[in-house]
Amino acid sequence: MSQPPVTIPGSPVVPNMVSPDHVIQFSCHKGIGCWNACCSNIDISLTPYDIIRLKKRLGITSTEFLKEYTVPYEMEKDGIAGVKFRSVDNGTACRFMRPEGCSVYADRPTACRYYPVALLSMRKQDEYTDTESYAIVKEDHCRGHAENRRLAIADYRKEQGVEEYDELARGWRQLVLKKKSAGPSVGAPSLKSRQLFFMACYDVDTFHDFVESEAFGKLFKLSADEKAMLMADDVELMQFAFRFLKQVLFGEQSIELDEAAAKARLEKWRERQKEIEREAAEKLARAEEGMYEDTDFDQGGPSAP
Numbered sequence: 001m002s003q004p005p006v007t008i009p010g011s012p013v014v015p016n017m018v019s020p021d022h023v024i025q026f027s028c029h030k031g032i033g034c035w036n037a038c039c040s041n042i043d044i045s046l047t048p049y050d051i052i053r054l055k056k057r058l059g060i061t062s063t064e065f066l067k068e069y070t071v072p073y074e075m076e077k078d079g080i081a082g083v084k085f086r087s088v089d090n091g092t093a094c095r096f097m098r099p100e101g102c103s104v105y106a107d108r109p110t111a112c113r114y115y116p117v118a119l120l121s122m123r124k125q126d127e128y129t130d131t132e133s134y135a136i137v138k139e140d141h142c143r144g145h146a147e148n149r150r151l152a153i154a155d156y157r158k159e160q161g162v163e164e165y166d167e168l169a170r171g172w173r174q175l176v177l178k179k180k181s182a183g184p185s186v187g188a189p190s191l192k193s194r195q196l197f198f199m200a201c202y203d204v205d206t207f208h209d210f211v212e213s214e215a216f217g218k219l220f221k222l223s224a225d226e227k228a229m230l231m232a233d234d235v236e237l238m239q240f241a242f243r244f245l246k247q248v249l250f251g252e253q254s255i256e257l258d259e260a261a262a263k264a265r266l267e268k269w270r271e272r273q274k275e276i277e278r279e280a281a282e283k284l285a286r287a288e289e290g291m292y293e294d295t296d297f298d299q300g301g302p303s304a305p
């Protein structure tokens with residue numbers, strides 16, 4: 001099972017973008033000849049909400065979930081962090097696949113719900129809303145396309161419970177699209193910003209501790225009620241994380257800052273930049289000195305005056 005982000009020649013994605021009204025012919029049910037074939041060879045990207053649902057289902061923290069069940073990957077060469085399911089040891093099957101079907105069915109990720117439909121999110125550089133359309137994935141092993149059932153993608157999404165998943169992943173998709181459309185002109189993101197993106201998007205329990213910390217409280221002004229609500233509800237916290245990232249990565253201010261603390265932080269950052277520049281200049285000067293020390297001008301030669 002795969003969730004290709006774009007249509008690629010030779011891939012199982014039918015190269016047409018379609019709307020929610022598009023009618024598909026498809027049914028998947030126990031007893032079908034290809035039962036579990038899709039879950040035997042996986043390439044499943046996870047959304048932040050997928051992770052919250054699954055870690056709750058398994059009764060573990062997001063940090064434990066990420067370590068045990070996922071692998072990180074880069075969505076784009078410019079370093080947008082993503083997370084995929086880790087398959088079984090020495091194999092390609094999903095760790096949740098059982099002979100009778102999916103063992104986490106009620107909490108299965110978005111990509112599993114959508115299959116054989118792929119969601120395509122797009123954002124133009126000068127627009128601030130994303131548009132969504134769909135593509136159909138046809139893989140040779142999947143016999144569901146030969147079943148006699150026709151329904152619109154909109155109805156399929158309802159049936160599969162995708163609407164809630166999409167709604168709760170919207171903020172994250174917008175962040176990813178914004179980062180992609182920012183393009184290489186802004187340069188590769190720093191390690192620190194990539195780590196921040198990863199933590200805030202995927203590791204909700206670590207982000208919980210971060211928001212609860214004294215340092216965070218000094219810089220961001222949250223009311224006691226808002227903080228209590230965030231500390232008690234992972235989904236609220238996840239949506240706050242998207243706002244937080246939009247603010248720190250794109251300057252979209254929505255969380256009130258403590259002015260004095262923000263100013264002090266900015267000063268510290270400027271000082272650090274000066275220090276970096278000073279160190280670089282010193283390093284360059286030392287390198288140049290070393291270069292000229294090795295040059296024996298008295299000996300003459302082709303480049304001597």
Ligand code: SF4
Pocket residue numbers: 001038039042044094095096097098101102103104105108109112
């Ligand atoms: S989570 Fe369930 S539906 Fe998705 S790949 Fe794994 S077994 Fe299949």
Ligand code: SF4
Pocket residue numbers: 027028029032034035036037038039115141142143144145
């Ligand atoms: S019909 Fe397709 S989605 Fe259903 S089990 Fe078979 S391969 Fe998987």
